[in-house]
Amino acid sequence: MVSAPFQTPRALLHVFNRYLFRGGEELIADKIHADLSTQHEMTWCQYDSAEWTRENAPSKLDQVRRLFYNRDARNRFEAALDRSDAGAAVFHNVHPVGSPSLYHSALKRGLPVVQFLHNFRPFSVSGTLQIDGKLTPDALYGSYWKEVRAGAWQDSVVKSTLFALMLKALHRSGWLKSVKAWVAVSDFMREKLVSTGALPAARVHTLRHAWTPMPQLPAIEDAGYYLFMGRLAETKGVIPLLDAWDELHRRLGKNTPLLHIAGEGPLNATVQQRLRTNPYIGQLGHIGGETKREALRRCRAVIVPSTWWEPLGLVVYEAYDYRKPVLAAKSGGLTEIVQNGVTGLQHEPGDVKGIVEDVLAMEATPPTSRLVIGSAGRQWLLRETTTQIWLQRFEEILMEATKS
Template identity: 30%
Template sequence: MNNSVVDTKMIYHCSQADITGGGGIETYVASLVLSHIPGVSNRIITDLKSVDQSQFQLLHLHDLEMLMDLRSECPAIFTLHNHSIYCPSGTKYLADRGKLCDRSMNLLGCAWGHLIDGCGSRRPQNILQNWENASHPLETLKKLQIPVIANSDYVRQQIISSGLSPERVVTLRCGVQPPKSATAPLNREIHQNQRILFAGRIVPYKGIEWLIKALAKTDPRIHLDIAGDGWGKPNMEKLAHQMGLSDRITWHGWCDGDKLAALYQQCLAVVFPSLWPEPAGLVTLEAYAHYRPIIASAVGGIPEHVRDGETGILVPLNSIQKLAAAINELAKNYQKSRLMGEQAQAWFQQEFTIDVHVQRLEKIYAKTIADFHGKTSDASYLNSCFR
């Protein structure tokens, strides 16, 4: 976007994400733009370098790279969508050890993590680039002193541990658009079909291997639908074949919105077996929107979105037996599965629709704007923004 595009003093989202489709950030930003919030432009700024930032009422940044070009000429906030600003690999997960990373970010520890623990690329040039991609925006964010939105308390605590003042960081959990097509509570016929659903990328830290191994210990009538694609798919197909599970798994590949909605409606539960500490996880909310309970790993920000025993079942990380037991529990008990799905949908309507999210976001906008203009006469505050 260039200067000629902007002709009113409005709030703008700033991101280079492709909002026509993709991952969590793309979906979230698209939802905000499509919500037509009063005073918020339906255009997205993709480059701040050549823009007169003083003309905006507020800039809402979503990308780390854009922090580097923010000049503090107007109110601004930054939403922290993932771990990339305080974790060079972006995962907080030590893949080769199968454990969460509890280290604070430092060059030596993170280099060790890449080289020894397999949390990222082992190529020296990639390690250095990953470090710079995280450390530079983090230092910039500390100096800017703008408010930060975290999408879970887990993420909030991580960024506070990395040096941000707790007063600067607020938790605002994600919201998602309600389904376009009609949804309905689980019925007995669908439950008897005994289908469960995984939706997401097929990469090791998403827990597909754990799920396949757990499936082998469930009732043989249970069928797993996998919606998604990724570089780990060939290995997972091979594993399923070796375990004699090929006829119990359908690999749907990447699914558009209509296909995914149909898969949600034909399952009895959604399984979210991530091994890495998901910042939040939109899959949980999408399951709720379709009246489906969630079976999820108790890691990262996921537990903040699951009421264990009420809207779903939380299972310990990488426990094959307990994941299998949770799947069997819902597959054998129609009434429990339906009730959990109904309670999940009610919680979704109360807390996680995009409309509820926008109402809370507007309050953050208003406070940020008021605070900025209340401090603009304070020279020490202005100077601190440019250090």
């Protein structure tokens, strides 16, 4: 008797704890939901960090308890699971509201979990492995002391201590056995997680983000300015970028190209201070919609100077979609999607001189050659990030996760 071929679950439960400030992970989680909906019956189970900041939020003491194990979140998870009749769950971030209770519930219910890793949590208090502007991968080896001392979570030593204790408890609980497949978004990220012993190689897979490119390109212009889009935080290389523009101003004077900074974050005041001393730096704040499209359409190049191990860098996809060169740090997954001299230029993370040299090189590049570089990025995007390829690879990962 020939057994029927194994089928992956038709229904999936999609779990995500949204952040206080919307970012790239939010965008990609929504896209994953939409893409998987073409193949599966998808049900959202969502939490929101804002639930703990609203008027009717749990007390601080109750939040501490729920950080370790949130029974209310577990009940919501199980209710969504029962409604969906899902055969597997797809997890993104579950902290702080979702809590480890979701892994515990999945394990008890025998529900296989596919866990996407958009940063280094649940192996790092900060999620970035960066402390005071320096990469500190101790957390991948199970040591959170340096992150705690630096107040890596919400700029608080007390909160960071609690988060570290929660991570320790989670890893010792055995509840992560519910995760049958860990999905890193770059080969770099996978290699770091495996080589440090944080995860077993057999259960860690690479799946870069898919992208839906614009079917019709708008008229591309070059208004001469450089564009930074991202969270205004140390991990994104904001300080080296500002320092580089000060150096460019010293060298070039009135011939300094403009830098437009789009985004919000803890370094907002620092950026505003630099605006007062360098007239060639402009701040756009948070942008979206037509404003964002115009910023991309008219820039000369996009700068991605991240100093942490950037898992991938969705902003590179956005730049490529508009045929724009990318000036990126040799950081994490950025090394896999930015080709030096082909789709952009690369500098060492945090290297002010390197950023300056990249900008000067781009300034010296003829307009036709800049267009060739941007077009190479667009071709890479069309070739490497199709939803069809992404779905096929996800199904392979899901099959391994649900068969094990």
